[in-house]
Amino acid sequence: MHLDDRRLVDAQNLIAIGRPVTFAAVPKPVACFMALSQVPISVEAFGANAKVVAWKEKPSYAVIPQQDRMINPELQRFMTKRAKSETIELPGSHAIFLSRASEVAALIQKAARAAKRATSAQTLGSDVCAQAR
Numbered sequence: 001m002h003l004d005d006r007r008l009v010d011a012q013n014l015i016a017i018g019r020p021v022t023f024a025a026v027p028k029p030v031a032c033f034m035a036l037s038q039v040p041i042s043v044e045a046f047g048a049n050a051k052v053v054a055w056k057e058k059p060s061y062a063v064i065p066q067q068d069r070m071i072n073p074e075l076q077r078f079m080t081k082r083a084k085s086e087t088i089e090l091p092g093s094h095a096i097f098l099s100r101a102s103e104v105a106a107l108i109q110k111a112a113r114a115a116k117r118a119t120s121a122q123t124l125g126s127d128v129c130a131q132a133r
């Protein structure tokens with residue numbers, strides 16, 4: 001299999017993704033490196049059923065790349081609304097973390113701070129309960 005501008009399925013039923021779809025908004029040398037370093041996706045993964053749905057019980061955060069050609073932005077909006085995710089939309093392609101790194105990092109940092117606060121509150125609650133015994 002070689003890198004080109006198409007989606008490819010190989011003999012083992014694995015999918016490889018080419019540069020224009022995934023990495024359109026980044027310089028070609030970076031895009032080629034990223035595309036070549038991707039691990040192919042098993043076609044079977046698209047039919048897998050999740051047993052536990054974390055977004056029903058845990059806060060979630062999302063970035064929607066407005067020019068994403070891998071996952072339709074309208075589908076992403078539907079999923080983030082259903083999950084009640086804190087969402088930002090940014091202009092760019094599927095590899096938005098490369099082209100808009102500072103904005104994506106800011107959302108990740110916000111999520112990490114929120115998780116730390118939640119963990120601290122749970123730990124404090126556990127300590128108080130343990131002391132009350």
